[in-house]
Amino acid sequence: MPVVFRAYQMKHDPSRLRQEILRLEQARAPHVQAILETREPMRRGSFVTLHRKCGKPTCHCTTDQGHPAKYLSLKDGGHTRLVYIGPAQEVGVAETNGRYRRFRDNRAAIARLSKAVLDIINRLEAALVLPESKLATGRRRRGRGGQRVD
Ligand SMILES: [Zn+2]
DSSP states (O other), rough: OOOOHHHHHHTTOOHHHHHHHHHHHHHHHHHHHHHHHHOOOOOSEEEEEEEEEOOTTSSSGGGGSSSEEEEEEETTTTTEEEEEEHHHHHHHHHHHHHHHHHHHHHHHHHHOOOOHHHHHHHHHHHHHSGGGOOOOSSSSOOGGGGGBBB
């Protein structure tokens, strides 16, 4: 059997495709579980630290990178908005935003793995569906000279 053909057969082997679906489903399960276990509130956005100059001419920030401050970067439509997060809010926002980031990461993994499962289901379908030309119908199509063309 030619190597190329054998590789094609293996790629379209229904039992290998089933194994691949199972593998992907097992990879997806912990992400679904993490979504189900998310019960506390979440805060949208990206938590970022920016360094700013305060503007006082004698401050050390005139010569160094500036004063660090926490912001929540939020996308509203096409715009990005920065919301200052004061020291008192920092721990709480880091926690709720961290939860949001993990939720979104899990969601992205589920989307990617679900698409991969569907792709393989499509390949499994293609591997299992019989060609319609093999259907025994009452009226056989005939080619020139009367040979069957199934
Ligand atoms: Zn300063």
